[in-house]
Amino acid sequence: MTRSLLLATLTAAALMTFGSAHAEGNKANGKTLVYTCAGCHGVPGYENAYPNYRVPKIAGQNEQYLINALNGYKTGKRKHPTMDAQAESLTEQNIQDIAAYLSSLAKK
Numbered sequence: 001m002t003r004s005l006l007l008a009t010l011t012a013a014a015l016m017t018f019g020s021a022h023a024e025g026n027k028a029n030g031k032t033l034v035y036t037c038a039g040c041h042g043v044p045g046y047e048n049a050y051p052n053y054r055v056p057k058i059a060g061q062n063e064q065y066l067i068n069a070l071n072g073y074k075t076g077k078r079k080h081p082t083m084d085a086q087a088e089s090l091t092e093q094n095i096q097d098i099a100a101y102l103s104s105l106a107k108k
Helices: 003-021 027-036 063-075 081-088 092-104
Strands: none
Touching: 027 092, 063 081, 063 092
């Protein structure tokens, strides 16, 4: 393989890899998808019954943090029965959309 052909092949492979590494989130779709999130994360002062802790607010949270957290619940690296069940049904695009929408909101 000639040097220029090898370089072109490696460049094309790198562009395909980096181009697909981060999908853009659709905020409008994310707004639709978060309706179930508001039942816990949107209630001021809401506390989880067991184990007992204050449910975090997610509006205005960092986009990458939200992506990592939802993927963590989806893969089982993070554990919470409700969040595991919620994240299990989400596609990678759903997660991107939810994170894009929530990160665009003002912190409350």
